[in-house]
Amino acid sequence: MAIEQIYEHRLNPLKGWPNMQVTDQALEANSGVTVVPGMVCHRDPATGKAALGCPAGSVPLFCIVTGNRTIDTDSYREPGEFASATEIDSIGVKKGGAKCSFIVGTYAFEAETTEYDGVTGDFPVDGPVYSPTTGSNAGKLVKAASPATDPVIAVISSKAGVYADAHKTSVIRFNNLPGVARGI
Secondary structure, three states: OOOOOOOOOOOEEEOOOOOOOEEEEEEEEOOOOOOOOOOOEEOOOOOOEEEEOOOOOOEEEEEEOOOOOOOOOOOOOOOOHHHHHHEEEOOOOEEEOEEOOOOOEEOOOOEEEEOOOOOOOOOOOOEEEEEEOOOOOOEEEEOOOEEEEEEEEEOOOOOOOOEOOOOOOOOEEEEEEEOOOOOO
């Protein structure tokens, strides 16, 4: 198994988070689902857990931290850091758990993500994107082919296309569209 690098999978909030209006949430992923930072999920109404992608009518959840990623040896969370901590040790310190931490897409923010459809590659400024729930791009941001019917959750922001961030990692930059996934 290859060791992942700390910046390989990432959501980097640039504007609008953290603040008192943008909320976060911690959820476990559905059984058999792998969630990495930068992916988009929604709360599965049947299980109450995180499922990949965001169907129409669901609130998008943007993954910022995952719990128990044993193959990521570069990152370390301080006890009690962010919403991933679920267990308390014998002296009362929170330890990291299996939950993933998400920024809830109900308020506006701008971010960069490593999780996008690497095939399309053409992300113009203000171009709408969505996150499919099935297939090889489930949980990734994908260019909306039919914005009127695709469940759009964000638009590409001030920097068009795929580019290398400060860590030399390929990312796209987007502004989420606050609220539920919908055609625009």
